[in-house]
Amino acid sequence: MRNSRLVLGLCLTLAVVFAMMAWAAASVGDLHDRLSKVSPALATGTVVVAIGVAAAFGVASVRLIWKLGHVPERPVKAPEDVVKAATIQVEKAQQVIEKVADPVAKERLATELETIRSDQKARRFHVVVFGTGSAGKTSLINALLGRQVGKTDVLLGTTREGEHHNYEIVTLDGTVVLTDTPGLSEIGEGGSQREVVARDLAARADLLLFVVDHDLIRSEFDPLLALAKQGKRSIVILNKQDRFVEADRDAILAKLRERLNGVVDPKDIVAVSAAPRPMPVRTVLADGSVQLEYEQEEPELGPLRKRIAAVIEKHGDALRAGNFLLRAHMLAKSAQETVSTERDVNAQAVIDRFQWITASTVFTNPIPALDLMATGAVQFQMIWEIAQAYGVEMTTAHAKMVGSQMIQLMLKLGMVEVTTSLIAGLFKSSFVGYAAGGAVQGVSMAYLTHISGQTFKEYFRSGQSWGDGGMQAALSHQFDLTNRAEFLVEFTKQALSRVATHVVNKTTGNKNA
Ligand SMILES: Nc1nc2c(ncn2[C@@H]2O[C@H](COP(=O)(O)OP(=O)(O)O)[C@@H](O)[C@H]2O)c(=O)[nH]1
Ligand SMILES: [Mg+2]
Structure with a gap:
C-alpha cells in the first residue's frame, strides 16, 4: 500500500521534472541563439551556467529521491x-x-x-x-x-x-x-x-x-x-x-x-x-x-x-x-484437557463403583431372571453421579426418566438375552464351579450397568449430545465395543473377585469393604 503510493509519487515527480527539463533546454537553446547574435562568448557562458544549474538540480533531486526511498521503517504495531x-x-x-x-x-x-x-x-x-x-x-x-x-x-x-x-x-x-x-x-x-x-x-x-x-x-x-x-x-x-x-x-x-x-x-x-x-x-x-x-x-x-x-x-x-x-x-x-481428564477419571470411578454394587446386590439376592428394572434405582443414582462428575446439575426425576429410557432400549435391542447367554456360556467353559445362584445374573447385570454407564459418560463428555444416531446408536456402539469374549472373561474375573471379597467381608462383618 505504502510502496505503491511511493512509486506513483516518484513517477509523477519524474514526469514533471522531465517536462521542466525539456522546457528549460528549449529556453536555453532559444536564449543561446538570440545572445550569439550579440556576443558568442556571452551565449556560451550562459549555456555553461545553465548546464551547471541543471547538474546541481539533478544531484539535489537524486539525493531527495534517495532519501524518500530510505525512510526508516516504522515499527509494526501490536494489533x-x-x-x-x-x-x-x-x-x-x-x-x-x-x-x-x-x-x-x-x-x-x-x-x-x-x-x-x-x-x-x-x-x-x-x-x-x-x-x-x-x-x-x-x-x-x-x-x-x-x-x-x-x-x-x-x-x-x-x-x-x-x-x-x-x-x-x-x-x-x-x-x-x-x-x-x-x-x-x-x-x-x-x-x-x-x-x-x-x-x-x-x-x-x-x-x-x-x-x-x-x-x-x-x-x-x-x-x-x-x-x-x-x-x-x-x-x-x-x-x-x-x-x-x-x-x-x-x-x-x-x-x-x-x-x-x-x-x-x-x-x-x-x-x-x-x-x-x-x-x-x-x-x-x-x-x-x-x-x-x-x-x-x-x-x-x-x-x-x-x-x-x-x-x-x-x-x-x-x-x-x-x-x-x-x-x-x-x-x-x-487446563481444559486437565479438567476433562479429571472428569473422565471421576466418571469412570462412578461407573466402576455402580457396576460392582449391581454385581454384589444381584449375586447375594438373586432376582427373577432378566428383571433389569430391579436394578433401576442403582442405575438412576449412577446417571445422576456421572452428570455431577461432568459438572451437570440433573434432577432426580430427569435421571430416572433417561435411565428408564435406557433400560427400555436394552430390552428392545435384546441386549439382556444376548449378554446373559454369552455369560452363561462363559461360566460353563471358563468359570466352572462358580455358576452358583445369582453369579450369571450378577455379572450380566453388572455388564449392562457398565455399558449404560459408558454410554452416559460419552453423552456428558460430548456436552450432552447423543450424536447423530441418538441414544440407541450410542448404546449399540458401547455394546459392540465390549460384547466380545475377551472383554467379558476379564470383566467376569473382576466381578467374581469383587463379589467374593464382598461376600467374605459381609460374612465376617468387615466394615472396610
Ligand atoms: N570451531 C568452533 N567451535 C565452536 C564454536 N562455537 C562453539 N563451539 C564448540 O562447540 C562445542 C559445543 O558448544 P556448546 O556451546 O556447549 O553447545 P550447545 O550444546 O549447543 O550449548 C564446544 O566445544 C564449543 O567450544 C565456534 O564458533 N567455532
Ligand atoms: Mg549448552
Missing part, C-alpha cells in the same frame, strides 16, 4: 484485537483452572498463567536459543553477553534439564530475556526428556535463535517448520563459520536460505563464530627453536546483533502480542 483476544483467553484459562481438582496440576497451570500475565505486563521479550546439541547454543549466549555465563562442552547434553538460564537485558522499552535450552535430539539417556524441556521453552519464545553448525538435518528442519507454522519467528544461525572457507560457508548459507524459503526471511539467516577454535601461532625463539602457542580468537557475530535488534525494534510488539495469544490459548487448552 490491538490480538491483545484483546489473548486477554479473553487468559480469563477463560483462569476460569477453567479454578475447576482443576488436582492441587499439583492446578499449581502448575496457575503459575504459567501468572508468568504469561507478568511477561505481558512487564513487556518481557523472550529470546530462546534453540537447536541441536553441541551446535553452540551456550557458546552463542556467552558471546552475545560478552561473558562466560554457561558451561560449554564438546559432549552432547551439557545443558541439562532445569539448567536453562535466563539472562535479562533491560532495554528502554521492557526487558529482553535470553534463554538457553538443552539440545534437540541428543543421543543418550535423558536426551529425549531434555528435548521435551527444550520444546516447551521454544513454545514460550517470542523470538527463536535457531543454532545449527552445518546444513539442516531433518530433526532440525521439522521442529523449525512446526514452530514457524505456529507463528514463531526464527533467526537461523550458522555457527562455527571459522571451520569453513568462505566459499563453503556461503554455499551453506545459500542452501539454508533455499531450504527455508518462505519460512525464514533470508535476512534472518546469518553466519557466526560464537567460540572460534584457538589458532596455532608459531614463534621462533632466540635459540632457533619453534614454539607453538594457541591464541584464543574473538567471537565473530557478524550481522547477528544488528539483526536481533532490528527484529525486536520493528516486530517486537507484534511478535509479543501474537505469542501472548498463542500462550494463553495453549494454556486454556491444557
Whole structure:
C-alpha cells in the first residue's frame, strides 16, 4: 500500500521534472541563439551556467529521491484485537483452572498463567536459543553477553534439564530475556526428556535463535517448520563459520536460505563464530627453536546483533502480542484437557463403583431372571453421579426418566438375552464351579450397568449430545465395543473377585469393604 503510493509519487515527480527539463533546454537553446547574435562568448557562458544549474538540480533531486526511498521503517504495531483476544483467553484459562481438582496440576497451570500475565505486563521479550546439541547454543549466549555465563562442552547434553538460564537485558522499552535450552535430539539417556524441556521453552519464545553448525538435518528442519507454522519467528544461525572457507560457508548459507524459503526471511539467516577454535601461532625463539602457542580468537557475530535488534525494534510488539495469544490459548487448552481428564477419571470411578454394587446386590439376592428394572434405582443414582462428575446439575426425576429410557432400549435391542447367554456360556467353559445362584445374573447385570454407564459418560463428555444416531446408536456402539469374549472373561474375573471379597467381608462383618 505504502510502496505503491511511493512509486506513483516518484513517477509523477519524474514526469514533471522531465517536462521542466525539456522546457528549460528549449529556453536555453532559444536564449543561446538570440545572445550569439550579440556576443558568442556571452551565449556560451550562459549555456555553461545553465548546464551547471541543471547538474546541481539533478544531484539535489537524486539525493531527495534517495532519501524518500530510505525512510526508516516504522515499527509494526501490536494489533490491538490480538491483545484483546489473548486477554479473553487468559480469563477463560483462569476460569477453567479454578475447576482443576488436582492441587499439583492446578499449581502448575496457575503459575504459567501468572508468568504469561507478568511477561505481558512487564513487556518481557523472550529470546530462546534453540537447536541441536553441541551446535553452540551456550557458546552463542556467552558471546552475545560478552561473558562466560554457561558451561560449554564438546559432549552432547551439557545443558541439562532445569539448567536453562535466563539472562535479562533491560532495554528502554521492557526487558529482553535470553534463554538457553538443552539440545534437540541428543543421543543418550535423558536426551529425549531434555528435548521435551527444550520444546516447551521454544513454545514460550517470542523470538527463536535457531543454532545449527552445518546444513539442516531433518530433526532440525521439522521442529523449525512446526514452530514457524505456529507463528514463531526464527533467526537461523550458522555457527562455527571459522571451520569453513568462505566459499563453503556461503554455499551453506545459500542452501539454508533455499531450504527455508518462505519460512525464514533470508535476512534472518546469518553466519557466526560464537567460540572460534584457538589458532596455532608459531614463534621462533632466540635459540632457533619453534614454539607453538594457541591464541584464543574473538567471537565473530557478524550481522547477528544488528539483526536481533532490528527484529525486536520493528516486530517486537507484534511478535509479543501474537505469542501472548498463542500462550494463553495453549494454556486454556491444557487446563481444559486437565479438567476433562479429571472428569473422565471421576466418571469412570462412578461407573466402576455402580457396576460392582449391581454385581454384589444381584449375586447375594438373586432376582427373577432378566428383571433389569430391579436394578433401576442403582442405575438412576449412577446417571445422576456421572452428570455431577461432568459438572451437570440433573434432577432426580430427569435421571430416572433417561435411565428408564435406557433400560427400555436394552430390552428392545435384546441386549439382556444376548449378554446373559454369552455369560452363561462363559461360566460353563471358563468359570466352572462358580455358576452358583445369582453369579450369571450378577455379572450380566453388572455388564449392562457398565455399558449404560459408558454410554452416559460419552453423552456428558460430548456436552450432552447423543450424536447423530441418538441414544440407541450410542448404546449399540458401547455394546459392540465390549460384547466380545475377551472383554467379558476379564470383566467376569473382576466381578467374581469383587463379589467374593464382598461376600467374605459381609460374612465376617468387615466394615472396610
Ligand atoms: N570451531 C568452533 N567451535 C565452536 C564454536 N562455537 C562453539 N563451539 C564448540 O562447540 C562445542 C559445543 O558448544 P556448546 O556451546 O556447549 O553447545 P550447545 O550444546 O549447543 O550449548 C564446544 O566445544 C564449543 O567450544 C565456534 O564458533 N567455532
Ligand atoms: Mg549448552
